[in-house]
Amino acid sequence: MPMARAARKAPIRVLIAKPGLDGHDRGAKVVARALRDAGMEVIYAGLRQTPEEIVRAALEEDVDLIGLSILSGAHMALFPRVLALLKSQGGHPIPVFAGGIIPDEDARRLKKAGIRAIFGPGTSLEEIVATAQSLARHSA
Amino acid sequence: MKGASSRLPAAARAIIAGDHRVLARTITAVENGDPSADAVVRSLYPRSGRAPVVGITGPLGVGKSSLVNALVGRLRSLGQTVGVVGVDPSSPFTGGSVLGDRIRLERRADDNGVFFRSMASRGAAGGVAGATREVSRLLDAAGFDVILVETVGSGQVDVAIRDIASTSIVVVVPHLGDEVQTLKAGLFEIADLFCVNKVDLPGAELAKRDLSELVTLGGRPSGWSPRIVGTSTVEPTVGIDELWNDVLAHEKFLDDSGERTQGERRRLSSEIVGLARDHVGRELMHRLESDPALRRLLDDVVARRLDPRTAADRLVGRGRRSR
DSSP states (O other): OHHHHHHHSOOOEEEEEEESSOOOOHHHHHHHHHHHHTTOEEEEEEEEEOHHHHHHHHHHTTOSEEEEEEOSSOHHHHHHHHHHHHHHTOSSOOOEEEEESOOHHHHHHHHHHTOOEEEOTTOOHHHHHHHHHHHHHHHO | OOOTTTSOOHHHHHHHTTOHHHHHHHHHHHHTTOGGGHHHHHHHGGGOSOSOEEEEEOSTTSSHHHHHHHHHHHHHHTTOOEEEEEEEOOOTTTSOEEEOGGGGOOOOTTOTTEEEEEEEOTTOSSSSOTTHHHHHHHHHHTTOSEEEEEOSSOOTTOOGGGGTOSEEEEEEOTTSOOHHHHHSSSGGGGOSEEEEOSTTSTTHHHHHHHHHHHHHTOOOTTSOOOEEEEOBOSSSOBSHHHHHHHHHHHHHHHHHHSHHHHHHHHHHHHHHHHHHHHHHHHHHHHHHHHOHHHHHHHHHHHTTSSOHHHHHHHHHHHHHHTO
């Protein structure tokens, strides 16, 4: 009875947001849908969110996990800002993963800065879902 | 048993002091049925019942989230603080959901006068989640001046918002159906206000006229005659001030007519009975499963030696004797 089990156990809550100014949200929507189908409650915050808006949404929604999608190239400015704001809010750290067009060198630096996983084009949805589940489990 | 206000749990004190993180955590605990929220919910109850709770309901795609955003903007410009609960459906297959009500929200990220919480329906029917009432009450106790509750896109029988909101706005758009739709029982009966959104579209006048006719056919037993407002949330917005003024007019009517107390009594009695029913139901289910004599009762019903009604009588009767 997978349904009853999903209903009894508290679902993972995840915020999916797009920082930056590009309007390419197909990737974010596909990921949101896949996480939904994995039984998560996905708060879809949509396009052009500032780091401040993202962090506020994460706190109000009390999410277990944050997923950021970006294709504008501004990730080196925006992702560390999100991490810094999360840190300054105190409390237990909410894991952040990201997806988009992010060069390998940048990805290495972002991971060092605290982004827990970065998914480039061609990543399977299964991998994203599995990573999200494991990040959320370990944050709880 | 100490007085509720003299010894508040730390989380309750934090919520009253405006700690949004603790508020958010407590909401999660309430949604999950986590016993850790129990004392907080109980102790904050006396502080609720202050803010108008405005329900925004109507079919999917009529613009409820955009209207909520417009109302939040209007209320902030009036200096009022706003707590919002936006409910979206959970999947009946996986339990997952995409909560998208937040997407329309425009506000300054440093504005503490707004708290927005998305909520999945988690299998509840009626247009809201099982925990929506207690969560809106927490926002009320947290001191927000106005509580807005946006339901899932509602069908004709999704009227549970009536058990939560002091004012219910039913939102429609042009061309949802002919005037016979407005005569049908259910959703249209619970409207304190009708909002014809996307009023810039053709057919808006006809929609308003159909609703006016519905209203003239007879108001509520309370004497309140639902108002009809045309709105558009596309800049420059139309009708948002009027919509809010009509909410206030209805709230004033509730106070002046004594309907507020009546409504509260009706809502709270159904809440108490519902909670008690859950309680007793769980207890009886436990007995049926754990007491060998009662398990034989179930065997008899399965084997068609006994009918369910008689078994239920015995279940309750036996429960009384064993006390």
